Every structure is written in C-alpha cells, then in structure tokens.
Amino acid sequence: MEGDGMKKIEAYIRPEKLDEVKSALDEVGCAGMTVIDVRGRGEQRGIVLEYRGKAIEVDLLPKVKIELFVDDESVDALVDTIRRSAHTGKAGDGRIFVSPVERSVKVRDEKEE
Amino acid sequence: MLDSGDTAWILAATALVMLMTPGVGLFYGGLVRRKNVISMIALSFIAFALVSIQWVLLGYTLSFGPDIAGFVGGLEFLGLSGVGMDAGSGTIPSLLFMVFQLVFAAITLAILTSAVAERVKVSSFIIFGVLWTTIVYDPLAHWVWGGGWTAALGTLDFAGGTVVHISSGFSALALALVVGRRIGFGSHIIEPNNIPMTLLGAALLWFGWFGFNAGSALAANGLAANAFVVTNTAAAAGALAWMFASWVSGRPSSVGFVSGAIAGLVAITPAAGFVDVLSSIVIGAVAGLICYRAMLFRISKGLDESLDAWAVHGVGGLWGALATGIFAVPAIGGYDGLIYGNVSQFIAQALGAGAALVYAFGATYVIAKVLDVTIGLRVSEVEEYVGLDISQHGEKV
Numbered sequence: 001m002e003g004d005g006m007k008k009i010e011a012y013i014r015p016e017k018l019d020e021v022k023s024a025l026d027e028v029g030c031a032g033m034t035v036i037d038v039r040g041r042g043e044q045r046g047i048v049l050e051y052r053g054k055a056i057e058v059d060l061l062p063k064v065k066i067e068l069f070v071d072d073e074s075v076d077a078l079v080d081t082i083r084r085s086a087h088t089g090k091a092g093d094g095r096i097f098v099s100p101v102e103r104s105v106k107v108r109d110e111k112e113e
Numbered sequence: 114m115l116d117s118g119d120t121a122w123i124l125a126a127t128a129l130v131m132l133m134t135p136g137v138g139l140f141y142g143g144l145v146r147r148k149n150v151i152s153m154i155a156l157s158f159i160a161f162a163l164v165s166i167q168w169v170l171l172g173y174t175l176s177f178g179p180d181i182a183g184f185v186g187g188l189e190f191l192g193l194s195g196v197g198m199d200a201g202s203g204t205i206p207s208l209l210f211m212v213f214q215l216v217f218a219a220i221t222l223a224i225l226t227s228a229v230a231e232r233v234k235v236s237s238f239i240i241f242g243v244l245w246t247t248i249v250y251d252p253l254a255h256w257v258w259g260g261g262w263t264a265a266l267g268t269l270d271f272a273g274g275t276v277v278h279i280s281s282g283f284s285a286l287a288l289a290l291v292v293g294r295r296i297g298f299g300s301h302i303i304e305p306n307n308i309p310m311t312l313l314g315a316a317l318l319w320f321g322w323f324g325f326n327a328g329s330a331l332a333a334n335g336l337a338a339n340a341f342v343v344t345n346t347a348a349a350a351g352a353l354a355w356m357f358a359s360w361v362s363g364r365p366s367s368v369g370f371v372s373g374a375i376a377g378l379v380a381i382t383p384a385a386g387f388v389d390v391l392s393s394i395v396i397g398a399v400a401g402l403i404c405y406r407a408m409l410f411r412i413s414k415g416l417d418e419s420l421d422a423w424a425v426h427g428v429g430g431l432w433g434a435l436a437t438g439i440f441a442v443p444a445i446g447g448y449d450g451l452i453y454g455n456v457s458q459f460i461a462q463a464l465g466a467g468a469a470l471v472y473a474f475g476a477t478y479v480i481a482k483v484l485d486v487t488i489g490l491r492v493s494e495v496e497e498y499v500g501l502d503i504s505q506h507g508e509k510v
Binding site for chain 1: 147148297301302495496498499503504507
C-alpha cells in the first residue's frame with residue numbers, strides 16, 4: 001500500500017476555535033492531528049482599523065493550521081465536522097483544503113500504510 | 114531633625130516600591146493573551162507616570178494637607194508648595210516622605226488595570242486613572258494616614274492594606290462590572306501567554322514589598338526589621354498554602370504559588386508593624402487559602418476580573434485589616450488585638466476597612482459608569498479581536 005486511499009486535510013481556522021474543533025474531532029473518533037500556529041490573510045486582506053481618520057492595516061492575522069491524514073472514506077465527515085465547529089459566520093473563519101497523499105511511512109516500525 | 118540612616122533607607126525603599134509597578138505589569142502581562150502583552154505592561158507604566166504628575170501637583174496635598182472634615186486634605190501643599198528638603202516633624206526630608214507616598218499611589222492604580230485587561234481604550238484609562246486617583250485614592254490615604262476620620266477611630270494600617278489593597282481590589286470589582294466581560298470569555302479558552310513573565314513580575318513584587326512594608330516604619334530601626342521579617346514570612350506561608358490548596362484538586366501550579374505569595378504579602382501589609390513572626394505565618398497562610406477560595410468564587414460567578422485584583426488584593430486586604438485587629442502585640446507596635454482580649458481594636462479595624470471598601474466600590478462604580486456612557490471605556494469589537502498591542506499602541510511583541 002503506497003498511501004492508496006489517503007488524503008491530507010489542511011484546515012486554517014481561528015485560534016480561539018481550536019479547542020472546539022479538537023473536541024468535535026474527538027467526538028467522531030479522530031485523534032491524530034498536527035497543529036501549527038500560523039499568520040495569514042484571505043480575501044479581505046486582513047483587517048483595517050480606522051483610527052481617527054488614519055487607517056492601521058493588520059494584514060496578517062494569527063490563525064491555526066490543523067493537518068490531518070485520513071482514509072478517503074472519512075474525508076467528507078471530518079471536513080464537515082471541522083467546518084461546523086470552526087464556524088462563526090464572520091469574515092476570517094478560514095478555509096479547509098483536501099489533497100492526495102502519495103506515501104505514509106511509520107518511523108517506529110517502517111510499516112507503510 | 115534629619116537622620117541620615119533613616120533618610121538613606123527610605124530613599125532605597127522608595128526605589129524598591131517603584132519597581133513593583135512594572136512588576137505588576139509583567140505579572141499581568143504574562144497572564145493575558147500574546148496580542149495584549151505590551152498593552153498590559155504599558156498600562157502599568159502609564160499609571161505610574163500619571164500618578165507621578167498628579168501626586169506632586171494635587172494628590173499629595175489632598176492626602177496629607179491640613180484636615181478638612183476628616184475626609185480630605187486641604188490645598189496647603191498644592192504643587193508641593195512648602196514641601197522641602199528639611200525634615201519637618203520627622204527624621205527624613207519632607208520631599209522624601211512625599212515621593213515615598215507617591216510610589217504607593219502609583220502602584221494602586223496599576224493594580225486596577227486587572228479589571229480592564231485586554232479591552233480598555235488607553236485614552237479612557239488615562240482619564241479614568243486621573244479621576245480615580247484624585248477622587249478615590251487621595252481621600253482614602255487621608256482617612257488612614259493624613260489625620261482623617263478612620264485614623265481618629267483608631268484604625269491601624271501600617272503600610273497600606275486598606276489604602277492600597279482594599280481600595281484597588283474592590284475598585285477593580287466595580288470597574289470590571291461596568292466594563293463587562295471580554296469577548297469570548299466563558300466560551301473560548303483564554304490562556305496565559307507567558308507564565309515565566311508572570312513569575313518574573315511576582316519576583317519584583319516580593320522584592321519591592323520589603324521597601325513597601327519595612328519602609329513604612331519611616332526609619333532604619335527595629336520596627337523596620339520586624340516588618341521586613343514578617344513580610345517575607347507571610348509571603349512564604351501564603352505561597353505554600355495556595356500551592357497546597359490547588360494541589361489537592363490538581364497540580365501545584367506556579368501561578369497559584371505566586372498568587373498565594375502576593376495574597377500573603379497583601380494581608381501582612383497593614384499588620385507588618387504590629388504583629389510578630391509566628392502570627393505572620395497564620396496571617397499569610399490564611400490569606401493564601403481565602404484568596405484562593407475568592408478566586409474560585411469569582412470564576413463560579415462568571416465574573417471577568419480575571420487577573421484577580423479583587424480576589425487577591427481586595428479579599429487579602431480585608432483579611433489583613435481584620436488580622437491586624439486580631440494579632441496585634443503591644444511589644445511590637447504598642448497596640449493589642451483580639452488575642453489579648455481587646456475587642457475595640459478589632460471593631461476599629463472592621464469599621465475602617467468596611468468604610469474604605471464601600472467608598473472605593475461605590476465611587477469607582479460611578480466614575481466608571483459616567484465614563485462608559487460618555488466616552489466609552491472599551492475598544493471596538495474588531496480592535497479587541499486584533500488585540501490592544503496593535504490597535505492601541507501600533508506595536509507587536
């Protein structure tokens with residue numbers, strides 16, 4: 001098996017939503033994940049603060065990136081779980097990407113999955 | 114009659130107490146989120162500078178000027194008129210006594226920043242700070258130390274348990290109620306960003322507190338030595354008590370440990386010139402336990418006074434005021450407390466502390482409400498989300 005049927009899910013979410021997303025993933029039995037603190041911007045190009053006439057641009061906002069490597073059949077359910085638990089309805093809620101995985105090797109026992 | 118030893122010690126003690134204000138900033142700064150660290154430290158520095166100017170112009174005379182109806186001092190020392198390099202009635206220069214009192218007034222406002230952490234407009238805090246120190250702190254300092262009405266009752270407050278800690282703690286409670294919770298409080302996890310910074314702040318506070326309490330003897334003498342020793346003892350007892358109490362329900366957290374140390378320091382403050390070392394162990398340990406309970410109570414009520422000025426300074430100060438009336442020993446400060454069967458001292462302590470509590474809470478609530486309705490205390494929602502470092506100061510860690 002060379003990564004057949006595996007996908008990578010990358011979710012960029014609000015940092016304050018991390019705990020909610022983690023618990024939601026726990027509830028559907030997804031334990032493994034990698035969490036990275038990142039900064040970025042989306043379509044709104046960050047936030048502009050109007051400050052007595054002069055604008056302060058905060059164009060890179062702190063976000064959290066969650067990476068999951070999962071079987072094909074779990075992808076839809078997990079994407080949906082992340083989307084629902086990370087959602088506030090305001091600009092800056094984030095994005096989720098799914099991409100194919102070619103290989104997956106365990107360090108401990110060289111097992112290919 | 115100037116005494117060079119006394120003068121040398123109070124000069125040093127004043128510098129020690131000055132360091133406590135940035136210490137408060139670092140203590141609080143470690144407990145907020147990363148986007149508000151600069152804001153938290155800056156607010157303490159701003160408090161220090163504001164009060165430094167207000168005190169020399171107006172605050173000192175309102176606190177220590179000639180008594181008006183037991184409530185406030187008159188304007189004789191306006192702009193430090195007549196406050197000079199000579200000793201006046203004591204053994205240190207009048208100017209030195211003035212600046213020693215200044216650093217107390219400054220840290221009191223800095224403690225209050227707990228109540229508005231991560232959500233206050235700097236401009237509003239500046240206006241609030243000037244009003245608060247003038248309307249709340251200065252009269253209270255006069256009541257207790259400037260020959261005002263609670264001093265006339267016989268209420269004891271060696272180094273400011275009532276003037277500094279009850280006043281800042283209960284004012285913080287009122288201010289937090291007016292300003293409201295941070296966005297996401299209770300639904301999002303809001304965690305400390307840098308606990309070592311908090312521990313560093315606590316170290317500066319513990320260190321500076323020797324100037325605070327031993328300096329309040331206003332002399333380099335045995336009473337100062339007693340105050341120094343009981344201060345350290347109570348801090349240690351409070352730290353261990355809070356740590357053990359929190360250990361029972363989890364782990365011995367370092368933040369709990371230093372919170373307990375500060376609780377012990379707060380509680381010994383009014384008592385430092387009146388009680389002996391063995392009593393200071395009890396005063397400190399009880400402070401650690403009740404301030405820990407007060408914090409749990411605050412959390413259970415969903416109140417966002419999350420840096421716990423009220424639980425630690427307010428409740429600890431109240432306990433300290435009462436403990437002074439319980440444990441006072443004639444051999445140390447010339448007063449005896451409840452353990453010697455003296456009920457009147459205890460009653461004087463309760464009255465003095467109670468009056469300060471009610472005045473501080475009430476007056477602060479009114480000042481805060483008026484400002485909130487007129488200029489607004491809080492930043493906008495989007496500014497709060499981005500954090501005060503960027504939105505208020507245009508800076509990042």
